[in-house]
Amino acid sequence: MARYAHITGWGMATPKKVLSNFELEKIVETSNEWIVSRTGIQERRIASEIETPASLAVQAALRALEVANVHPSQVDLIIVATSSPEHIFPATACIVQDQIGAKRAGAFDLSAACTGFIYALEVASSIIRSGAADTIVVIGTETLSRFVDWQDRNTCILFGDGAGAFVLQASEEPGGILAGVLRSDGSGAELLTLPSGAGRYPFGQTIVQNGQPYIRMNGREVFRFATRVMAQSTLEVVQKAKLTLQEVGWIVPHQANQRIIETAAKNLNLPVDKFISNIHRYGNTSTASIPIATCEAIQEGKLKPGDYVVFVGFGAGLTWGATLVRWGGPFTTKRKRIFGRRHRWLSRLRSRFLRWWRRIEGFLWGKNAA
Numbered sequence: 001m002a003r004y005a006h007i008t009g010w011g012m013a014t015p016k017k018v019l020s021n022f023e024l025e026k027i028v029e030t031s032n033e034w035i036v037s038r039t040g041i042q043e044r045r046i047a048s049e050i051e052t053p054a055s056l057a058v059q060a061a062l063r064a065l066e067v068a069n070v071h072p073s074q075v076d077l078i079i080v081a082t083s084s085p086e087h088i089f090p091a092t093a094c095i096v097q098d099q100i101g102a103k104r105a106g107a108f109d110l111s112a113a114c115t116g117f118i119y120a121l122e123v124a125s126s127i128i129r130s131g132a133a134d135t136i137v138v139i140g141t142e143t144l145s146r147f148v149d150w151q152d153r154n155t156c157i158l159f160g161d162g163a164g165a166f167v168l169q170a171s172e173e174p175g176g177i178l179a180g181v182l183r184s185d186g187s188g189a190e191l192l193t194l195p196s197g198a199g200r201y202p203f204g205q206t207i208v209q210n211g212q213p214y215i216r217m218n219g220r221e222v223f224r225f226a227t228r229v230m231a232q233s234t235l236e237v238v239q240k241a242k243l244t245l246q247e248v249g250w251i252v253p254h255q256a257n258q259r260i261i262e263t264a265a266k267n268l269n270l271p272v273d274k275f276i277s278n279i280h281r282y283g284n285t286s287t288a289s290i291p292i293a294t295c296e297a298i299q300e301g302k303l304k305p306g307d308y309v310v311f312v313g314f315g316a317g318l319t320w321g322a323t324l325v326r327w328g329g330p331f332t333t334k335r336k337r338i339f340g341r342r343h344r345w346l347s348r349l350r351s352r353f354l355r356w357w358r359r360i361e362g363f364l365w366g367k368n369a370a
């Protein structure tokens, strides 16, 4: 019997603190008008001191599990795609595994920069189709605001924090993830980089003096690369699934720049309103941008069972890729969506409890250490 990987749950979590372009004007030499016209971004979310990649990922994962009606103990594997992990090690995925109570799950982090969520979807669906796992939670989570040079107007205007998660489940019913394309070109590694804090440039005074703790980017070159590969990988994945572009209902692109999305739409000869975009609210949340945009598109009633949906991303590495999904299927019924809505309060309560518990733990640990 053939096995298919269906997306049966989705969830997102974003920090409360909003940083608008007008507030950025007070930090760095820029203007709301410049940022909106060149990027489409109006505001982004910034993690507070107690919000971390793992804490945002936990909230998003719990919400996705609620929608899927899956208990954490049923999860076989957790994949966290992130460009700003909790630590170099242990993996952020292991912290999530513990905090959501996924007692029998394996867990690992995946590093493919902003394309990470696409890579993680492809890995997860391959594992499910092979029969090695039945239920996988795929998460994209970021607090890139902590790696941004707030004096560098080329980069600090772009990034925001947040997390998004999907639950993938095995089914014999055809559908779900139908095709994937993963690509890379390491010769472009210097175009977008966060060089320090690892093996090549361990933390130290020289690193700080050379300004290497921060994201560095050649914006124009990344822009050129992004517009080229978005169209290219969308076409490739559609062909791989033996479909035509006209059959695709929605494209959920990585949210990096509204002009990149518009150029890709033009290159593909598609109306821009086929592309989901919420970049004006969140900026570029790297690995989290595609699941966050998907969650909001579902809330707005855009993605319908039976729709063909392309997720397409690009990022540092350079990396890029696309996933084609037939939305809906055996699990994504109306009943399930109602269930998801009805039980969202429970998930919020659980996340709130976990946050309190971490604060109490932090307080006790601080006392003990003292």
Ligand SMILES: CC(C)(COP(=O)(O)OP(=O)(O)OC[C@H]1O[C@@H](n2cnc3c(N)ncnc32)[C@H](O)[C@@H]1OP(=O)(O)O)[C@@H](O)C(=O)NCCC(=O)NCCS
Binding pocket: 029, 030, 031, 034, 035, 038, 039, 114, 153, 154, 157, 158, 192, 217, 218, 219, 220, 222, 223, 226, 256, 257, 284, 314, 315, 316
């Ligand atoms: C970064 C980006 C928005 C810059 O937009 P752009 O139209 O290419 O702008 P340029 O870099 O050509 O700069 C044009 C001018 O605006 C200035 N500028 C740059 N950032 C500015 C800002 N935030 N506010 C005001 N002016 C700014 C530049 O200094 C430059 O001035 P100059 O002509 O006097 O030198 C754009 O290149 C981009 O989005 N690139 C892709 C980035 C990306 O997606 N990264 C993540 C990938 S996952």
